[in-house]
Amino acid sequence: MIRIVVIDDHPLVRKGIEMVAGLEQDIQVVGFASNGAEALEQITSLKPNVALVDLRLPGEHGLDIIKKSRKVHKECKYVILTSYANEIEIQEAMKEEVDGYILKEALPEELIAALRLVVKGRKYYDPVVVQFAMGQNSTGEEDGISRLTPREMEVLGALSKGYNNKTIAEQLVISEHTVKKHIGQVLEKLNLKDRTQAALYAVSKGIGKK
Helix, strand or coil: CCCEEEECCCCCHHHHHHHHHHCCCCCCEEEEEHHHHHHHHHHHCCCCCCEECCCCCCEEEEHHHHHHHHHHHCCCEEEEECCCHHHHHHHHHHHHHCCCEEEECCCHHHHHHHHHHHHHCCECCCCHHHHHHHCCCCHHHHHCCCCCCCCHHHHHHHHCCCCCHHHHHHCCCCCCCHHHHHHCCCCHCCCCCCCHHHHHHHHHCCCCCC
């Protein structure tokens, strides 16, 4: 059973998620929270499999709540459920290694599929988020992926986790200069603009998954 805690201050959103989950035999909403304090209490006591977290709560940010919640329940998967998608917040979410990023406009079946994926250890980023961050331009990516070297694939996988150049260099035991060269090659071969696009592309393809 996938047990969910919903962290959102909008009653209609909470009720909607509860209704959607209620149609599935393997998914159950076990708790609700409208702020960080309630979220910590619910996650600590209920030990859910997944926490759906709104980015913008009154006086608080969802990522701050996720950081605090991970200290009390590391095994929980944390998925952002928000109405917004901008590049800065997407970057911050990836640095925090959230397990998913879903827009509230998603179809119910998309939300259900995302929950089942993240519980299995996969990451899920809403296709709309990926398209937005990648500037709607995917020309050449499928051809490019086959041209990546094994090392470039490793670098791409590290980017999917939001790692900076120093961390990638330490993990792969190479210099930061070499990391920059590999990233440049990845961007060129995949026809991508920057490392954020590369990271989202990797997540969307399951590259670098845990």
